[in-house]
Amino acid sequence: MSKIEKILKDHHYKRSRIIQILQHVQAEYKYLPKDILESVSQKLKMPLSTIYSIATFYAAFSLTPRGKHLCTVCMGTACHVRGAPDVLARIEEKLGVETGGTTDDKQFTLETVNCLGACALAPIVVIDGTYHGQTTVNKVGGLLDKYHEKKGT
């Protein structure tokens, strides 16, 4: 049985469970691959356009491949005035990817956010949910290396 057949079976092929099905697909593939969405559409007899409108409505879903590690740089006001733009530029340079992109080796996806509500720690970089406060241009290279070392874990 293919992965997608198993996912659909787990959700009893129910159209009413489409959000849970998409969450399951996202967890499995780290994003929502086009061919998988087409299979879901055919097997549930649900228009592809409906599936896409759900997939694009919720920010948690991604239609493009994501990296193993998610790196988020806060660009809110407090972080901005304390050097976040330089930190972000350094990360883009180090990873060789622009904000919103994923590295070719699929290790990192880089995103920005507007204020994480922890301005006292500005500037903040979050990697895989861990907050790294008072980040500097000099610190950020070593920080990313630590996650790179976790390859295959």
Ligand code: FES
């Ligand atoms: S501006 Fe970055 S946490 Fe508030």
